[in-house]
Amino acid sequence: MKQPPLANAELAIMKLLWNEDLLTARKMREQLYPDASKAQHGTVQRLLQRLEDKGYVERDRTLPVHFFSAKIDRQTYARNQLESLAAKLTGGSLASLITYLVEGKKLSPKELSRLRVILDDYRAKEDQHD
Numbered sequence: 001m002k003q004p005p006l007a008n009a010e011l012a013i014m015k016l017l018w019n020e021d022l023l024t025a026r027k028m029r030e031q032l033y034p035d036a037s038k039a040q041h042g043t044v045q046r047l048l049q050r051l052e053d054k055g056y057v058e059r060d061r062t063l064p065v066h067f068f069s070a071k072i073d074r075q076t077y078a079r080n081q082l083e084s085l086a087a088k089l090t091g092g093s094l095a096s097l098i099t100y101l102v103e104g105k106k107l108s109p110k111e112l113s114r115l116r117v118i119l120d121d122y123r124a125k126e127d128q129h130d
Helices: 008-019 025-032 040-054 074-090 094-103 109-129
Strands: 057-060 067-070
Touching: 008 025, 008 040, 008 057, 008 067, 008 074, 025 040, 040 057, 074 094
Parallel strands: none
Antiparallel strands: 057 067
């Protein structure tokens, strides 16, 4: 199942959960709004409810204070969003998207080297299966 993209505020919550798996709403509010009043607590609660409804977050209700965790990891979300972007812009071709990034000099030399290693490893695995 493809999940809908995240709004910026939802993505901020997810980044916290990707970095530290179990968090309370209060802890997230303190990290997102360190100088804000408790009024922001309702905002965080609404964001968490939306994320839960979308299937991104799960809530542990076994304790009086609820803990939240991500149901989808960062890599899965990124992959889904890239596939969606490729479908919209390049007819589903991730190669076209990567070509744009390479030719547009949007990748650093370090990123290009990493991409080269990934492609070489993939080719070696494919050659073993032939």
